[in-house]
Amino acid sequence: MRRTHLGAWAFGLVLAASPALAPQTLARAHDAIASRSDAATLLVDWQASGPVDVYLATRPDAPLANARPVARAVRSGHAKVRAAATPRPYVLLRDRSDGRVTTVAERMLPLAQGSNFRDLGGYPAADGKTVRWGLIYRSGATPLLSPADIAMVRGLGLTTMVDLRSDEERRLAPTRLAGQIHQDAVPYSMMALFAGNHGKVTGNGGALYRQFPTLLAPQVRLVFDRLKAHAGPIEYNCSAGQDRTGFMTALILSALGTPRAVILQDYDLSTALRHPEWEMPRIDAATAASDPVARLFAGYQANPAMARPQPLHDPDGRTFLASALDEIDTRYGSVEGYLDKVAGVSAADIAALRKAYTE
Missing domain, CATH: 3.90.190.10 (Protein tyrosine phosphatase superfamily)
Structure with a gap:
């Protein structure tokens, strides 16, 4: 998966990186984001040069064999994933060009009565x-x-x-x-x-x-x-x-x-x-x-x-x-x-x- 900067950060907050910072931010943290659109849905966005397979897991270290396939060969760089907040969902993105897997989750836990978690x-x-x-x-x-x-x-x-x-x-x-x-x-x-x-x-x-x-x-x-x-x-x-x-x-x-x-x-x-x-x-x-x-x-x-x-x-x-x-x-x-x-x-x-x- 091509490591490309995304100007959007988790939970809908947009932070534009300056050109001077761009070389530092070409990292995995910025080419995939997940945010919750409602109690049962995650929106996942990424950038890649080719098709990507989308999987859902309940552990960040889950192998693909233990993850549930959500979508195959997605080229749009966007997916809606049906996933409740509990157990905590992790989305695995497999780039078909090289087989590399990128894991992404919500930055903030969607607690009803919590703060900044x-x-x-x-x-x-x-x-x-x-x-x-x-x-x-x-x-x-x-x-x-x-x-x-x-x-x-x-x-x-x-x-x-x-x-x-x-x-x-x-x-x-x-x-x-x-x-x-x-x-x-x-x-x-x-x-x-x-x-x-x-x-x-x-x-x-x-x-x-x-x-x-x-x-x-x-x-x-x-x-x-x-x-x-x-x-x-x-x-x-x-x-x-x-x-x-x-x-x-x-x-x-x-x-x-x-x-x-x-x-x-x-x-x-x-x-x-x-x-x-x-x-x-x-x-x-x-x-x-x-x-x-x-x-x-x-x-x-x-x-x-x-x-x-x-x-x-x-x-x-x-x-x-x-x-x-x-x-x-x-x-x-x-x-x-x-x-x-x-x-x-x-x-x-x-x-x-x-x-x-x-x-």
Whole structure:
């Protein structure tokens, strides 16, 4: 299958790549996309020079012999695939010209009461490979999942969920998956995020992100320890699935060799794919009066503007995440240098991670 850039990303969000980025994005992640048109239908688009056979599987590593044929010798670069959200569907595209198979799935899980729960699969990685689907997930908090949502997430086969939230957030909005999937977290107070500003609440932005390499170092070690164990699919999350989770995602994708431009584009997806209404239960006045973190979130809930995801850019248009990555480059030379010094992720570990999580 010819590796050709598609300007459309999963779930209907369109991000046009600049000519300068085009050579980096001629990768498998961009020549096939899948998005859900309704509860029972996936729309799959790709580019190829010849006919393609379309198959449906319930595992990303399923051989063609175990997948169900959907369509033969398709030349249009488009297919409608009848597939419910559970069990999670994976579409396999076999190029008849060379027999090569490309796997594609929905970027975001279609949860009814979840926020920002998405798969890192399909992104370009080192040595012309791509990140494997179905192994690494990022998300917002999960305190209000519906029973069907819980079943969908359980069906992912997650071995670990790493909660990047503070003690207060986890207490105010406990996940509905507790007791069903192994949970990991680093104990800390959310007020520690404000300690560098004399205890005052710092507005989100590049200045706060520049503190992430230091403030989130214990969480980075935890997540990479779990990844290095290669025990199976992993999920990590914060409250909105954009800031702490976005920083962690940038480190993981960097370690796997994903170009930084693609990492920043994935980060920007968080604005469109967030659902703040499902990230925190309503906080009552009594709780807000006795807990400063509860009061902070209650203020968000009372502010109509905060019901809509906010752009993750400083006034000059620069993404918040870029500031965190600049801080790493300045202090450590590279993400790999940071991971080595702060999280104990050696060059040999990087090679092993790429072997396990890319194809």
